[in-house]
Amino acid sequence: MSIVTVQLGQCGNQIGHEVFSALCSDIRGTHGLCSKNENQSYQDSCKERFFCEEESAVPVARAVLVDMEPKVISQALSMAASSGHWRYSSHSHFCQKQGSGNNWANGYCVHGPRHKEAIMNLVQKEAERCDRLGGFFTIMSMAGGTGSGLGAFVTQCLRDAFPTSFILNHVIWPYGTGEVIVQNYNSVLTLSHLYHSSDALLVHENDVIHKICAQLMNIKQISFRDVNQVIAHQLGSVFQPTHPAGGGSGYSRNPLGDLMETLVPHPEFRMLGLRNIPQMPESSLPYSTFSWPGLLKHLRQMLIANAQMEEGIDWQVRPPQPGSSIPSTNKPLHFNTSIANLLILRGKDVHSVDVGSFQDPSLYTSWLNPQDAFNAWKTPRAFNKYEKSAALVSNSQFLLKPLDSIVGKAWNMFASK
């Protein structure tokens, strides 16, 4: 099944470009560490999902690029074409002359209705190019005007036009100390609207990725390109083909559906977070070795202590003891309770990994069985030159604090004077 990506606004288009680049370079790499057949079937599956093969041999990304001003889209198109390994279709983009001015209302109430037909036409065409449509993946930021406002409108249109398709929104949480002064207003408006139409929101916070770049990737002068590449790596580790949970040969044919099934058991809780280890500069990879128990131990602690990267984890945080009569509302406040978790493991010896530590019922809420709340997907084919790579997608309390902070600031700005 194929996924159609909709890139919205400057942020969406810049990240989208890095995602397709990462996916392409992964399947072209020879570090699969698995049999040739396995590698071939991995490549085919990825290509079917994200690219459209044309006679011209260069795969064309299944993407629609939308922005209200032309500079970013033309940059993305030319960068993709110059890579020589993949490109965007020349007819799948829509842009206007003048941006949205960081104004959510401009994006949602003005640009949205005005350009609805044109944008939905492009989406329809992309959808028709797919043999089987697996759903939509939209990339946007919350702080600006186009990604946030127009993004919310487009998501609604997608929901209206494709009522039975899955829609996964990838949302970028802005830096806490501000990129845009009205970002809190834009964010609150976006989240509330997206919640109605989207199936799940996958969130990446700029602050967190920035720290990963600084401390783990050792980048001295971090540019947005670096941030976007880390995000692309994390997304790739989730969306590249995996074997379905029940084992069996062949790669999963319904990535978005499987994702939603495992992670969104309750419609009220749709915010998903992503953790991926290990992360390090490419130059250090040949000198590092990892063990699955070590990786899983770190991931588990990262989950319950709400840490976003391997350094600085608070090992003191422990789940409450099972069997004691503490009701779930009394759990220690810094313990991150999960609703559902999905572990995606890629690389060497992956089938021998014991994931029992994630099935501990004390990690989860009381109304869900750990057997239903936890799933693991394993793939022997290594991802993006990492011999072993583990990604954890979780539906948990991790966004509580940032969300509260944004709502607080927006309310402050609104209610004073």
Next chain:
Amino acid sequence: MTQSVVVQVGQCGNQVGCRFWDLALREHAAVNKKGIYDEALSSFFRNVDTRSGDNGPDIYKGKICSLKARALLIDMEEGVVNEILQGPLRDVFDSKQLITDVSGSGNNWAVGHKIYGCQYRENIVEKLRKTAEYCDCLQCFFIIHSMGGGTGSGLGTFVLNLLEEEFPEVYRFVTSVYPSGEDDVITSPYNSVLAMKELNEHADCVLPIENESLFEIVNKIHQMINSGKLGSTVKQSSLVTSSAGNAKTLPEKPFDAMNNIVANLLLNLTSSARFEGSLNMDLNEISMNLVPFPRLHYLVSSLTPLYTLADVNVPSRRLDQMFSDAFSRDHQLIQADPKHSLYLACALLVRGNVQVSDLRRNIERLKPSLHFVSWNQEGWKTGLCSVPPVGHSHSLLALANNTCVKPTFIELKDRFMKLYKKKAHLHHYLQIDGMEQSCFSEAIASLSDLIEEYNELDATKGGPRIDPSRLKIAV
């Protein structure tokens, strides 16, 4: 890509405007090596086929044939505009973009606004329409004028009114040069206050400039060059005050250095809209983010660095120095000290080889020493443009909506009241058709209200921060 039109009114406006076009050509020449007319150029210039005379058609793509500025030059006396038309920039301006008269406004706002306004209204509207027709997507009008004189102040604000009526959806950014204390025009307080009322009501954004500040910056640079304290030499073309590096050598005129600073301000302001970058900041975003309430639209600007040394290695300490300088008193373009007043909002537009981590690091570093209003504690707007200005590897423009403009306005009000109490020079104004005493009292009331709004905000500074209580959700 959007286009902007520059309307330069009066002697000051035209002299600054002239420097702006010269530096704009220089900047685009440095970036556009192949001579192809691209989108960046189209934001300020038209490409006209002049082989068949001046009325040739516009060429939208391909090689540059003849660049014409998207500008309107207005002056009620001929001297300044004639000088421009005989100078090296004569080919950049279309003869149809000029509106001139002979006798000038006599430093009288009423003459500029009421008499010449009425007389030239049709002419101005027609020429504005023409310029707008050449634009694919007109986003912004830049008005450059001074507040103290007659034409720039009076006719300039009349044009501002016109723009609001005829093009309500297009932004109006006004660069106003405020008179300094020792201004030689006696009636400048009257002219300025009358003009302020118009700016309060009809402009989207005002960038006030004071000659004193420009003068101090020019002096500072002179000292820097002549003192010989620095080991390496300063790159001539990098001076924010220099006209060096253009193909056409102009004889240096007295106000050129100061006007170059203002020209650089406008270039940096529009750089992210013209060139690419990793975090674009368009002109409509400036107004959206920096103007919390419609009347408080006065932005204090500062430009750094003022010059570059010829040595190529720029350690990141210099980068941090650039950020610190932007908040210091000496770099502001009006006589004000934003660090000790209250910030309503702040925007940082960085150009060149600066990445988001440098930006974040410096914001974290400088934030503790700045006072922000309680409902906008982390209110920063940032923009990153990859193309640096000529002669620099990076530069920073800081725009602040800050209560430090208050002293400037209070001084203006005091000077106005000194004259008004004695009714000195009033008869020159009142004898103009359409001028009455009420114009004056309304103008001073408008200014007083503005000062009062800033006062109220200042009163909240430093006080205990009481956040409004959060909404309770019915469960």
